[in-house]
Amino acid sequence: MEKDQYIVGIDFGTLSVRSSVIRVRDGFERGTAVSEYKHQVMDQNLTASENEPLPPDFALQNPTDYIESLIESVNQAVKDSGVVVKHIIGIGVDFTSPTVLATNSMGVPLCNFPEFKNRPHAYAKLWKHHAADDQAKRLLKEAQDRKEDWLSFYGGGLSAENTVCKIMETYEKDREIYDQATNFVNAVDWIVWQLTDQLIFSSADTGFKKNYQNGKYPSYDYLESVSKGFGNMYKEKMNAPIQAIGTEAGKLSKVMAEKLGLYPEISVAVGLNDGHVTPAAVKAVRPGILSAILGTSGCYFINSEKFKEVPGMLGIVYEGVVENLWCFEAGQTSFGDTFAWFTKNFVPSEYQEEAKKLNLNLHEYLTRKCSTQKIGQHGLIALDWNNGNRSILCDASLSGLLIGHTLTTKPEDIYRALMEACAFGARKIIETMNQYELEINEIVVAGGMLKNKFFMQMLSDITKLPISITKSNAIGALGSAIYGAVAAGCYPNITTASDAMGNKVPNVFKPNEEKAAAYDLLYEQYTALYTLFGEKQPEIMHQLKKIQKNSTLTINNNN
Known part of the structure; x- marks a missing residue:
């Protein structure tokens, strides 16, 4: 009789999700499967609805694709593994971040509602959605002027990829979507919410992508000074409890267990960003x-x-x-x-x-x-x-x-x-x-x-x-499984789990x-x-972007 225990490691990438059944004692992959998202990345047209053109620098996804691909990949990976389902004791998950969703109180993305299906800001804004660059620049300048203490934790900069920039873009560009959203949640926490029926925020993702440092988010006064009425965003739209990585976020719900072909009540770990699981996976x-x-x-x-x-x-x-x-x-x-x-x-x-x-x-x-x-x-x-x-x-x-x-x-x-x-x-x-x-x-x-x-x-x-x-073809899923193993109590800490389950071939290439x-x-x-184009004269490239955006707006208006 098989005595080994297994974790399902789930790795949500930019174009697909990979699920792998990973052996706890040594990180061996018993089975794996990949499922591509139906709509992939919507960066030119809103293909999930009326196929209308999108502005420059948009990168959207349809969250329904995430669930469909999750179900398909987990079921196939378990089948591929041949593992007895009762020996699967937990789930670890990672996701591209910051991929940001606007949802109602039950976690349903607003793009799922018929009245919002043609509204780009109702869809998931993928990590590489850069249309919030104007918001990022204004947020950064105000933070520098106010000498915000959290700024030092981000190298003195603020990327348009950041969660708050994307949410502020929604606030300013489609106020109805912002007002209708009960929650703005990064996809790494949203998928754990779907698995457990509990919304908690990953401590790692919250620190890296939501500017949470020293036990607090950026202040009301700061946000309000950048965009009037936006000051209460964290309090009103992003106020879930924060929990440490390597801990259990909750148990797999009966509904999701049935869809995934797993036992209910198995451990589901706090999620991590897709890149953040890699260090543990590669020792x-x-x-x-x-x-x-x-x-x-x-x-x-x-x-x-x-x-x-x-x-x-x-x-x-x-x-x-x-x-x-x-x-x-x-x-x-x-x-x-x-x-x-x-x-x-x-x-x-x-x-x-x-x-x-x-x-x-x-x-x-x-x-x-x-x-x-x-x-x-x-x-x-x-x-x-x-x-x-x-x-x-x-x-x-x-x-x-x-x-x-x-x-x-x-x-x-x-x-x-x-x-x-x-x-x-x-x-x-x-x-x-x-x-x-x-x-x-x-x-x-x-x-x-x-x-x-x-x-x-x-x-x-x-x-x-x-x-x-690494020789692993599923390094994200392996990394997620390592955190899942710690959350399920199989290892005392992440370092120990990494030593046992990680995969690295040293010094293959030398200079x-x-x-x-x-x-x-x-x-x-x-x-x-x-130095020339990035520091001394960045306005050359900036101006080209402005010309491009203005040209696109003119074309759309003419249509």
Whole structure:
């Protein structure tokens, strides 16, 4: 008879949800399944209703997709595992954040109501929804003028991705949706609410994404001074109890247990952001180890015994990932998304045909072609801001840049320049951390970019750091299961659970000194452009954004 116990780890990503049945004693994956969201990301048209055009920088999702994909993936993962259901004792969950939903008192998203189905602000605002940039800039300026004490926990900046920015956007752009919403809740807490019938806020997500520090949210006076009537937002719209990660949020409800094919009353852990579960999954919760999740975007986490005010951090939260340590988060808003954008829009048909003949996808084909080049041979430098700059500049109105192209520039040249730009952006973040005495001795990488070994070696050469990897194909689900195991009482703390269940292969890629020196020359040019367009003259890119938005508004009005 089987004696092992299992946790279902559930990882909600940007395009799909993965559920895995994970063995508690060693993190072994017995079964897994992925279910893609029906409507994916709505960033051009509101496809969940009348397919009306969306303004620039919108990124919405339909929460109904989350539930449908959750049910499908969990049922299939349990079936795939062959595990006896009674041996599944808990659930751990992570979600993209801050993905923000407006709901009624029962947790029903407002977009589910017929009268609001055509209202964009009634839908889930995905993490990469950047239309709240104006609100972010105003909130930041007022916080700086007032010397708000919480600002130091966010590197002195405030991203348009932040929860309060998105809610204020709703308040100012669609007041009826704001007024009708009983709750504004991040999806990581909303999904736990659906599983347990209890609304609690994750301490980690609340610290990283809701500006909750030193036991309080930003004040009424502060919010009111930015937008009149908005001062009571936290009190009226976001006032659920806050609970620590690694604890039990509640028990699985009978209704959801029946839909998921699990026993009711099993433990459901407090949720975490999708990136925040990775350090535990890759055995990187101790100081000195940088976790890098390189997928559609780039997310970076490092733990430290001491608080340090590091510019451009998205959040600095005590026990944000593990007990007794401060977690520092930084990131790049576009990583894999940049390469997907390029291959979708700028690769000629003959390249596509040749790749098909070689049984390669376009990413593999372009990598093969550019990997034979000498460093700097393409004569290009790019900036990795195709979806704005998350760290260190915290400016969603910045945009991509490519210089040096001529009439002889080929697709593989640009593709390699984009790879280098992403690696240079990572180096910029690491150097800033080092400057403020956050020691980094190793990078552990998870995410889709692991498939590209050429890029991984490039990243090691450019950052001059050894790179460890994970062999798990479901690192988010594994990380969620680790927190679920702690919440279910299987381990005394997160570090112990990480040691037992985590997955890491050390020092797979090591920096090549000769190549690193060659990349240094390109990095100097990258830094010059970074300073020029990000610090000295950002208004150039800002003005282009304004022109674009005004042009779009004119077109919509004419229609």
